[in-house]
Amino acid sequence: MERKRSDEKSRRKPSGAAVPRAELTAALYRAFFEEWAERGFSALSLERVAARAGAGKAAIYRRFSSRLAFADAALSALGLGIALPKPERATLEEDVFDLLLRIRAVLRHPLARRILPDLHAEAARSPEMRAINDRLAEARREQAQNLLDRAVRRGDLPEMIDRDLALDLLVAPLYWRMVVRGQTPTRAELMVQSKAITAGLKASIGDVGRT
Structure with a gap:
């Protein structure tokens, strides 16, 4: 039984500081464009972008240092x-x-x-x-x-x-x-x-x- 739990643990995907997943980055891009289209760039909120993508704000800042860097990417x-x-x-x-x-x-x-x-x-x-x-x-x-x-x-x-x-x-x-x-x-x-x-x-x- 102990070995089974150990095997399951070894198969888990890393979290936290894991390498950014391409599918999450794509979801953040979609959410960013949706937020931009709805509110304009000047009123764009990275918190709302993260919420739209079903992610935390930290997922954005692991990838982009600012709204401008996000827009550039x-x-x-x-x-x-x-x-x-x-x-x-x-x-x-x-x-x-x-x-x-x-x-x-x-x-x-x-x-x-x-x-x-x-x-x-x-x-x-x-x-x-x-x-x-x-x-x-x-x-x-x-x-x-x-x-x-x-x-x-x-x-x-x-x-x-x-x-x-x-x-x-x-x-x-x-x-x-x-x-x-x-x-x-x-x-x-x-x-x-x-x-x-x-x-x-x-x-x-x-x-x-x-x-």
Whole structure:
């Protein structure tokens, strides 16, 4: 009987100072975004975040030193998920359409629609949040950079293309429609957007790149 109790004890999972579990970290991220969407970053409470995740506040401070550090980690994880590489399509227009579909999938999430405007407002007031927002934007733009690289290799776009302008043009119409105006375009509307964006990339930006 004693040996059985000893065996059970040896099989127990460590607690307290145990290595942070990935599933708990994911639950904390979800709770953080829910709290942010509901109350805004300025009124966000780490105690309420912990309660939403079914954890103690110590679980947060074992991982993150502050609300800003928490936001940085959570948004970085989201940015990396958005920037995962996707298969190359046959044409620039198909690549653009595929990119718009994936961005729409992110922006149509109700939490994203409520958090992003607040994130931009906080970034306008806080240099620290501005740095976090810039890193997230860079992760998003990296995926679009790959799209431009493929287009240049195929000869669809000139090597001297104005990349900053091109990256803005790729995502700005959809972002304006969904985040600023609160509308979700249909698949057919995305196809029209992709045609217009592709035409703009090949015409206006191509001419700038050759001057």
